[in-house]
Amino acid sequence: LLHFIGIDHRVYADGLDIYGIGHEGLFERAQQLRNLKFDPCNDHRIAMAASLFQYHGFNFEILNPECVNKSFPGFWRILS
Secondary structure (H helix, E strand, O other), X not given: OHHHHOOOEEEEOOEEEEOOOHHHHXXXXXXXXXXXXXXXXXXXXXXXXXXXXXXXXXXXXXOOHHHHHHOOOOHHHHHO
């Protein structure tokens, strides 16, 4: 997901570093994403994480959004 939206990060066997870009940088990045489709690979956790970026202005489609029903059937209704 971080790679998809262009956030610099480094993955380790036991953790993750995320390099911040500030609010303005994040807003600029959100404006660059248009008509993209994100595949959470049927992982409800990744789909829910992606929805937070959508909620904050990132414009992309989450494929197979119903995968969140595995753990939180009312997620999309509550988020909206």
